[in-house]
Amino acid sequence: MSGWVARLRRGWRQRQLKDSEWRFLCDAPPAGEWVALDCETTGLNPRTDEIIAIGAVRIVGGRILTSQRLELLVRPEHGVSAESIRVHRLREQDVEAGLPAEEAMRRLLNFIGPRPLVGYYLEFDVAMINRTLKRTLGLALPQETIEVSSLYYDHVFQQLPPHRQQESTEIDLRFATIMDALDLPMREAHDALNDAVMAALAFIKLRQLGT
Amino acid sequence: MPNAFNFAASPFDCLTQAEQRLVRDHVDVVYFPKDAVVLEVGAVPEHLFVLIKGRVTQFDADEVVTTYGPDDSFDGRGLVARKSSSRFVATEEVVAYALAHQAVNELIAANTTFGALLFSDLGHKLSAVSARHSGHELQALNLSRVDEAFVRHAYIVDAGTDIVTVVKLFQKERTTNVLVRDAVSEPPRLGIFTTNALQRAILSGRPLHELPVGDLTAWSLIAVRPSDQVGDALATMLQHHIHRVVVADGPVIHGVLEALDVFSFLSNHSMLIGMQITAATSIDALAEAAGQITGMIARQYRSGTRVGLIARMVQDLNGRLFERAWQLIAPPELVAHSCLIVMGSEGRGEQLLKTDQDNGLILRDGYTPPAELADICARFSDALTRFGYPPCPGGIMLSNPRWRMSAADFARTARQWLVMPDTESLMHLAIFMDAHTVSGDAHLLEEVRAALMGLSTDNELMLTRFAAAVELFGSQSGWWNRLLGDAGERLDLKKEGIFPLVHGVRSLALAHRVAATGTQPRIDALVAQGVLSPQMGTELVDSLYFFMGLRLKAGLDEMDRGQPVSGAVDVKALTTLDRDLLKDTLGVVKRFKAQLRHRFKLGAL
Numbered sequence: 001m002s003g004w005v006a007r008l009r010r011g012w013r014q015r016q017l018k019d020s021e022w023r024f025l026c027d028a029p030p031a032g033e034w035v036a037l038d039c040e041t042t043g044l045n046p047r048t049d050e051i052i053a054i055g056a057v058r059i060v061g062g063r064i065l066t067s068q069r070l071e072l073l074v075r076p077e078h079g080v081s082a083e084s085i086r087v088h089r090l091r092e093q094d095v096e097a098g099l100p101a102e103e104a105m106r107r108l109l110n111f112i113g114p115r116p117l118v119g120y121y122l123e124f125d126v127a128m129i130n131r132t133l134k135r136t137l138g139l140a141l142p143q144e145t146i147e148v149s150s151l152y153y154d155h156v157f158q159q160l161p162p163h164r165q166q167e168s169t170e171i172d173l174r175f176a177t178i179m180d181a182l183d184l185p186m187r188e189a190h191d192a193l194n195d196a197v198m199a200a201l202a203f204i205k206l207r208q209l210g211t
Numbered sequence: 212m213p214n215a216f217n218f219a220a221s222p223f224d225c226l227t228q229a230e231q232r233l234v235r236d237h238v239d240v241v242y243f244p245k246d247a248v249v250l251e252v253g254a255v256p257e258h259l260f261v262l263i264k265g266r267v268t269q270f271d272a273d274e275v276v277t278t279y280g281p282d283d284s285f286d287g288r289g290l291v292a293r294k295s296s297s298r299f300v301a302t303e304e305v306v307a308y309a310l311a312h313q314a315v316n317e318l319i320a321a322n323t324t325f326g327a328l329l330f331s332d333l334g335h336k337l338s339a340v341s342a343r344h345s346g347h348e349l350q351a352l353n354l355s356r357v358d359e360a361f362v363r364h365a366y367i368v369d370a371g372t373d374i375v376t377v378v379k380l381f382q383k384e385r386t387t388n389v390l391v392r393d394a395v396s397e398p399p400r401l402g403i404f405t406t407n408a409l410q411r412a413i414l415s416g417r418p419l420h421e422l423p424v425g426d427l428t429a430w431s432l433i434a435v436r437p438s439d440q441v442g443d444a445l446a447t448m449l450q451h452h453i454h455r456v457v458v459a460d461g462p463v464i465h466g467v468l469e470a471l472d473v474f475s476f477l478s479n480h481s482m483l484i485g486m487q488i489t490a491a492t493s494i495d496a497l498a499e500a501a502g503q504i505t506g507m508i509a510r511q512y513r514s515g516t517r518v519g520l521i522a523r524m525v526q527d528l529n530g531r532l533f534e535r536a537w538q539l540i541a542p543p544e545l546v547a548h549s550c551l552i553v554m555g556s557e558g559r560g561e562q563l564l565k566t567d568q569d570n571g572l573i574l575r576d577g578y579t580p581p582a583e584l585a586d587i588c589a590r591f592s593d594a595l596t597r598f599g600y601p602p603c604p605g606g607i608m609l610s611n612p613r614w615r616m617s618a619a620d621f622a623r624t625a626r627q628w629l630v631m632p633d634t635e636s637l638m639h640l641a642i643f644m645d646a647h648t649v650s651g652d653a654h655l656l657e658e659v660r661a662a663l664m665g666l667s668t669d670n671e672l673m674l675t676r677f678a679a680a681v682e683l684f685g686s687q688s689g690w691w692n693r694l695l696g697d698a699g700e701r702l703d704l705k706k707e708g709i710f711p712l713v714h715g716v717r718s719l720a721l722a723h724r725v726a727a728t729g730t731q732p733r734i735d736a737l738v739a740q741g742v743l744s745p746q747m748g749t750e751l752v753d754s755l756y757f758f759m760g761l762r763l764k765a766g767l768d769e770m771d772r773g774q775p776v777s778g779a780v781d782v783k784a785l786t787t788l789d790r791d792l793l794k795d796t797l798g799v800v801k802r803f804k805a806q807l808r809h810r811f812k813l814g815a816l
């Protein structure tokens with residue numbers, strides 16, 4: 001998405017949020033702060049599947065504030081498929097204890113505030129969240145989003161010798177590959193919080209490499 | 212990633228579930244690029260850092276103090292003191308947990324082991340470790356095999372044997388039971404008759420010399436296999452309310468296992484080896500007992516017995532082993548008029564796994580030894596070789612005429628070592644200083660030692676040369692890096708840790724006329740004289756036993772893999788705690804060497 005479209009969209013969202021209790025989402029974000037985010041869902045279709053867990057941490061400079069993390073279990077309206085249980089290991093009875101979607105969204109928005117969002121394959125998570133937000137609070141996330149895999153793509157691309165930069169270059173963007181290439185520790189995946197922390201680490205390192 | 216916090220690494224491995232939750236709730240993840248300063252001198256640390264990935268080096272001024280790797284934590288001391296006394300630099304890019312100061316304080320208040328492991332000085336750290344080991348001891352011995360326990364010889368009589376004959380056998384063999392074979396029944400059967408059944412025999416009213424033992428025998432034998440575990444055998448006895456079981460492999464009877472023996476085995480396995488040594492009437496029987504010592508050491512160590520205690524047991528057993536062998540080989544007159552000494556680590560009581568024989572024989576002045584003395588001594592050295600003690604490459608054993616002399620000649624030789632301190636003399640002096648009597652007249656050794664001590668302190672140059680050996684080994688700062696360094700790096704603990712410590716203490720003992728032979732008694736005496744501070748004394752003793760333990764562990768592992776014992780420790784295979792303690796203990800040696808350098812003016816040499 002090019003810059004002016006994003007600006008336009010942000011302006012539209014801002015107008016939409018005007019006078020609502022969620023205006024603070026559009027304030028100027030505190031400098032050097034971001035929120036890394038990851039969701040576990042009942043499936044991979046943003047139109048039909050539901051969020052069951054959200055993990056989010058604030059990033060301040062080179063520090064990931066896991067001590068002030070947000071970990072939410074969300075009660076889905078439809079059930080949890082056996083296949084997805086295998087991935088995230090959250091069973092029906094586990095999510096049963098989760099928050100109603102609206103309450104979860106309120107807490108999430110308060111946690112994020114105006115900070116830009118960071119994640120891996122963030123588009124998917126944001127789409128999932130926006131669908132729930134629209135249904136419950138009638139709004140969508142206005143924050144800037146930073147895609148770790150695209151930062152990584154740019155980083156690798158810049159390292160390439162000039163002649164290869166001309167071709168359409170295949171760069172492996174799998175999460176494990178990125179963590180490995182950046183020499184970052186890979187921890188047990190498919191835990192929303194762990195995934196968010198790892199994305200945050202990749203983001204911090206890529207920023208470091210960029211300066 | 213708080214969910215992935217490694218609670219298996221020290222000091223976090225002693226936390227309860229609730230305390231682990233406290234950690235998870237107060238931990239951040241931090242990133243430092245290469246060369247970033249994590250903590251500066253004088254900074255007020257807000258966090259305890261626990262490395263996830265990368266390395267951090269601690270500097271004092273420009274000197275490297277130590278290096279931290281994954282699962283290591285720092286700077287605990289700075290956190291409590293509210294001021295960091297060193298500079299901590301990311302020598303590699305670092306990802307680490309940062310645990311909030313307040314949470315660390317809460318953990319220390321709630322869990323003393325955690326506090327001890329994290330901050331306290333070395334002694335507390337080591338005792339915290341041994342506290343965690345306690346309680347495993349009995350369990351491990353329970354897991355020993357039955358045939359490692361004291362299985363008694365089974366006496367077998369025919370069912371027709373009369374009771375009087377059986378009781379005579381009880382008395383002669385000092386046993387309380389016989390196995391009874393009934394060849395007449397179909398099929399032949401085996402039973403047991405014990406002293407308990409004697410009451411029934413007497414009460415039966417029949418003349419005892421006519422009463423066949425078969426009439427009063429219990430024919431339902433309970434047996435265990437030699438490969439069964441001692442604990443299981445004991446459980447079998449308790450289950451059947453019996454005091455003994457037969458140890459049998461199918462039809463082959465190995466003997467009888469008595470409950471009383473199991474209890475004594477469980478309480479002190481070394482006692483049984485000691486009994487075997489005392490009872491041995493041949494070198495073969497002694498060799499069998501000697502073969503069990505290493506197994507006992509391994510069990511004791513793995514079950515958490517303190518290394519100092521094991522070393523004492525081993526010194527006691529070895530002493531008895533050598534004494535018994537010497538008594539079997541040497542004529543009584545020679546034993547009475549001489550003094551058999553062991554030297555080096557054996558003399559100090561710090562030997563665990565068998566090393567070279569270092570021994571000698573001091574003969575009473577004026578006593579004429581038997582003509583075949585050389586032959587007797589050679590046979591003794593051969594016996595030790597059979598027991599698993601390889602001959603000393605330097606020939607320091609009584610089969611070498613240079614190490615068997617009259618007391619006067621020994622004293623004269625010792626004087627020469629002092630007057631002409633060349634390399635060999637100094638080595639002989641060092642080894643002899645650790646001499647310890649195992650058999651014969653201990654006064655002979657004391658005389659020679661007294662003569663030596665009377666001379667020693669006058670010669671400062673000699674003392675300096677003697678003490679200078681602590682500088683022979685050791686690669687200065689090299690070993691710090693080796694702790695975390697490249698794959699396959701091995702550390703020679705004897706050279707880097709044990710030798711400088713033991714020899715430094717020996718040098719001080721010589722200079723201050725301390726007659727004790729063990730390193731710990733020497734340290735105690737030096738502390739009492741004010742030569743060493745009590746704190747340095749404690750740290751040296753703790754460090755020595757820690758080194759001995761690590762070396763023993765490495766040696767036992769090598770033996771398990773069927774490799775020769777190298778004496779080297781694979782630094783990479785150490786646990787975080789051991790690595791941490793090794794850094795501290797090697798640091799103690801470093802400080803001790805600095806003290807020796809000053810005391811003996813080693814720089815002037």
